[in-house]
């Protein structure tokens with residue numbers, strides 16, 4: 061393996077799934093200075109201080125049974141310079157190890173939003189621990205679109221975030237970008253599910269919880285000490301949809317609401333407006349709700365599953381900074397993780 065002497069970064073990756081596997085591929089293709097020295101999934105782990113051969117990691121990994129504590133002990137005991145722990149799982153247990161790892165002077169990079177969207181005290185602890193070593197998580201929101209990075213950069217320059225508006229769910233974005241009332245809303249949701257844009261149970265996307273967790277992270281990055289319970293979600297569907305015992309029952313209950321939604325959307329269209337499910341942070345209050353917006357709003361023209369954020373700050377008071385692009389996908393997410401690794 062060729063390396064740039066003195067510039068090696070030692071990566072310990074947990075979670076070579078969709079994003080993690082793509083990350084290994086991108087490292088192999090583009091980053092000779094990165095040595096992957098530890099790999100673990102939910103079942104196995106494998107270490108090689110000289111660098112794991114990335115052509116055959118899938119067979120090499122079945123080396124010893126995975127133990128999270130054992131993985132961290134081994135990583136710490138190797139004492140390698142420029143070590144980075146990369147968490148590409150969605151596990152709470154893995155997220156709960158970040159403080160210990162940072163205290164061991166090893167940086168942490170992750171797309172896993174469990175730690176940053178948990179209690180504010182955990183968020184703050186990790187921020188405080190990341191002064192000498194880095195804790196980087198650009199891919200927590202918008203699959204690594206530079207939303208977190210932009211807020212951090214503005215604040216680092218002494219700017220103050222006044223308002224954030226954002227659509228941070230590819231599913232909710234797609235539904236309202238596609239739905240114009242000509243087909244029933246429940247049919248549009250079925251189409252989205254068939255295209256793989258929703259969770260197996262689409263009510264998990266439509267309840268806004270996942271977007272609320274991402275929006276909470278943005279609010280914290282903007283300087284607000286909010287908890288998850290401080291994010292007001294104003295659901296656009298009745299509670300009965302979310303209590304449905306099966307996915308098919310969910311669709312039936314959703315269909316009962318088709319006519320009402322169709323009226324709402326057509327009425328807005330008559331007035332030149334479109335509905336979007338938007339997170340808004342203003343005056344320290346964070347709300348997720350369906351909003352009718354006109355053509356002068358930056359979210360009026362988005363399409364497909366795009367994510368978007370508009371940040372108004374003291375230095376950008378009239379025209380917000382707008383960041384828009386794909387909000388999901390292993391390639392873009394892994395690229396954002398990789399960018400954070402080389403920032404170490």
Ligand SMILES: NC(=O)c1ccc[n+]([C@@H]2O[C@H](COP(=O)([O-])OP(=O)(O)OC[C@H]3O[C@@H](n4cnc5c(N)ncnc54)[C@H](OP(=O)(O)O)[C@@H]3O)[C@@H](O)[C@H]2O)c1
Pocket residue numbers: 074075076077078079080100101102103126128148149150151153154171172173199200202203204387388389390393
């Ligand atoms: N996919 C996207 O577009 C996207 C976008 C933004 C952020 N993210 C975030 O990126 C992370 C990874 O997503 P993904 O789609 O790649 O997930 P995934 O395909 O389900 O892969 C998860 C990986 O984590 C491993 N894992 C799970 N629990 C573990 C544990 N306790 N200890 C060790 N390994 C464990 C799994 O091991 P096994 O192989 O043994 O099951 C698997 O390798 C998630 O936090 C997700 O929210 C994903």
